Amino acid sequence: MSHTTFEIPTQGQGLYEFTDTVARWVAGEGPMEAALTLIVQHTSASLLIQENADSEVRTDLKAYFSRLVPPSTDPSMGYLTHTYEGPDDMPAHIKAAMLPITLTIPVISGRMALGTWQGLYLFEHRDRPRLRRVMALLR
């Protein structure tokens, strides 16, 4: 059993892949069978397992969720009360409620049991650059 923390720098809204970073750490712990739990320690970012083949998928995911949860300055969001931390703040909390903050992934023989086209992403919901902490537990 072991744990670590990954720090992922972000440059505005979008999906940031960190599959290889996690895979290297998991492999370094030995060829075990285990459960890997990840948690993003923030309330305005998410963790996604998504297609890693075509970058258009990430572009479209970002576009879809930006429309489903527009900035608080959008007329359709006029009912929001938590607006003083910027127009991207409350929508970021909403997206962080709707999309996963924790993931658990089986590890078999020291490798994450992901499908062929699955990659691991941090989905940043804020506009400004951030350094995001993701804790990992392997046991």
Added chain:
Amino acid sequence: MSHTTFEIPTQGQGLYEFTDTVARWVAGEGPMEAALTLIVQHTSASLLIQENADSEVRTDLKAYFSRLVPPSTDPSMGYLTHTYEGPDDMPAHIKAAMLPITLTIPVISGRMALGTWQGLYLFEHRDRPRLRRVMALLR
């Protein structure tokens, strides 16, 4: 390894924090490194990790999801067929599909590895008072 069940009374739709209840139970099991799995044993409530600093965030989360999934009496929801358990019933199932029903949280030295602003909430989607069961497994 141990498990328990928390009972959380609710008074209509909204977010109910129970971070301290869980933290006390986890601490009482000893200073271990473990994975904590929570599951809400209902199909009309969710579990959220969300900001615990400003109650406006919870108000706005409730407001957003009430608009995204309006009552089945709303004209936009006229295609729904499962309506005889009340106008809040099928929307509650939809929200319970969209928002987490299970969470797994790393525990380090007997404490949940949550970020500074993260709290643990039961999100009630029904209108009438309920007693909600959340099972916890620590291992």
Added chain:
Amino acid sequence: MSHTTFEIPTQGQGLYEFTDTVARWVAGEGPMEAALTLIVQHTSASLLIQENADSEVRTDLKAYFSRLVPPSTDPSMGYLTHTYEGPDDMPAHIKAAMLPITLTIPVISGRMALGTWQGLYLFEHRDRPRLRRVMALLR
């Protein structure tokens, strides 16, 4: 500790129950206390814990998410760029981001700790028949 893979055939969009298949495998592993982790190894299908009593609930869930995320041929989705794998492809990725791809369920005395009305479903988001792989880890 053990693991297996379930193969679930699907015939277009909708919810496919596989509670009994998983329950039988878990029971066969002995009367243990454990955490069961499931992961669907695809980026266009999801795993749901949902009501197993009334099939109208599944009909309505499918209808709701089909409207929330319409086919890419729908005028409201004209901004999508990843459209050449069919009108159901990018909406499938969006639904697979929004709805769970992994679930962890406590197992007590060899039985999944689900509520009375909770069943386990694969939610298929593509139109054509598929064979979906769900890996399970018990530990």
